[in-house]
Amino acid sequence: xxxxxxxxxxxxxxxxxxxxxxxxxxxxxxxxxxxxxxxxxxxxxxxxxxxxxxxxxxxxxxxxxxxxxxxxxxxxxxxxxxxxxxxxxxxxxxxxxxxxxxxxxxxxxxxxxxxxxxxxxxxxxxxxxxxxxxxxxxxxxxxxxxxxxxxxxxxxxxxxxxxxxxxxxxxxxxxxxxxxxxxxxxxxxxxxxxxxxxxxxxxxxxxxxxxxxxxxxxxxxxxxxxxxxxxxxxxxxxxxxxxxxxxxxxxxxxxxxxxxxxxxxxxxxxxxxxxxxxxxxxxxxxxxxxxxxxxxxxxxxxx
Ligand SMILES: [Zn+2]
Ligand SMILES: [Zn+2]
Numbered sequence: 001x002x003x004x005x006x007x008x009x010x011x012x013x014x015x016x017x018x019x020x021x022x023x024x025x026x027x028x029x030x031x032x033x034x035x036x037x038x039x040x041x042x043x044x045x046x047x048x049x050x051x052x053x054x055x056x057x058x059x060x061x062x063x064x065x066x067x068x069x070x071x072x073x074x075x076x077x078x079x080x081x082x083x084x085x086x087x088x089x090x091x092x093x094x095x096x097x098x099x100x101x102x103x104x105x106x107x108x109x110x111x112x113x114x115x116x117x118x119x120x121x122x123x124x125x126x127x128x129x130x131x132x133x134x135x136x137x138x139x140x141x142x143x144x145x146x147x148x149x150x151x152x153x154x155x156x157x158x159x160x161x162x163x164x165x166x167x168x169x170x171x172x173x174x175x176x177x178x179x180x181x182x183x184x185x186x187x188x189x190x191x192x193x194x195x196x197x198x199x200x201x202x203x204x205x206x207x208x209x210x211x212x213x214x215x216x217x218x219x220x221x222x223x224x225x226x227x228x229x230x231x232x233x234x235x236x237x238x239x240x241x242x243x244x245x246x247x248x249x250x251x252x253x254x255x256x257x258x259x260x261x262x263x264x265x266x267x268x269x270x271x272x273x274x275x276x277x278x279x280x281x282x283x284x285x286x287x288x289x290x291x292x293x294x295x296x297x298x299x300x301x302x303x
Contacts, residue, residue: 004302006196009035012050013295015268028297031085041152044077051089072102079107081189101137109143110187116141151175183208184245200224209251221259231266253288267295
């Protein structure tokens with residue numbers, strides 16, 4: 001700890017469902033989960049199965065904090081949308097069970113249900129033995145909209161929410177902007193831009209980029225240092241799966257090029273792709289956008 005000002009780390013890179021085949025995988029089998037943190041502020045993007053390993057890593061830090069302070073340990077989780085591959089790890093996230101943890105959960109209200117109602121459904125007694133009120137952590141639920149900017153100041157405080165037109169305080173730490181993306185069934189997804197000082201990371205998963213690219217998303221990602229982009233399909237596969245709400249690696253590269261980002265991370269890997277298939281995709285992506293690489297579990301980027 002303390003050897004970075006800001007850290008981005010991938011804990012889950014697959015789409016749709018976790019991969020648990022007997023061949024194993026060096027790319028990683030867990031579904032969407034990304035950590036974006038400073039030494040004091042912890043933000044998690046999505047709670048796919050990757051959040052389970054992240055939770056185990058956070059436990060010693062939470063216990064050490066507890067020894068020194070009575071103040072709660074704040075963790076913020078922002079959900080891109082509420083399809084199961086983005087939240088299935090939450091009930092197995094160890095900090096959920098810890099009494100001195102305060103979880104700030106942000107996600108979209110969809111199809112007439114509040115975000116809290118959706119998360120409560122996930123742990124209804126018919127689906128899971130521990131219901132939302134039985135987890136010992138404190139939880140606060142926020143319906144996320146594209147007018148929200150979630151930000152932190154430099155201490156260990158809870159996140160604050162500003163309107164997108166508001167001026168943020170200069171002493172802020174991480175700030176997260178969101179946009180609503182409409183081409184994902186059945187109620188869209190929420191790409192996010194995580195900013196820390198002059199660095200920008202854009203997390204655009206579960207987006208289906210059509211030919212020419214979505215200019216709103218391209219503007220949102222303009223000149224990002226890292227663009228993490230949906231790349232579920234090959235061009236061949238896309239012919240069968242157009243309308244499913246995911247992109248090809250070709251359209252991911254096109255978006256990266258148009259947005260003039262520094263680095264592209266291919267994400268939301270097709271669970272039926274082997275490591276070999278994925279390395280092949282990476283090779284082809286590099287021919288289109290040289291600074292492309294596969295999102296791999298454990299990949300880190302620090303400032
Ligand atoms: Zn997904
Ligand atoms: Zn989805």
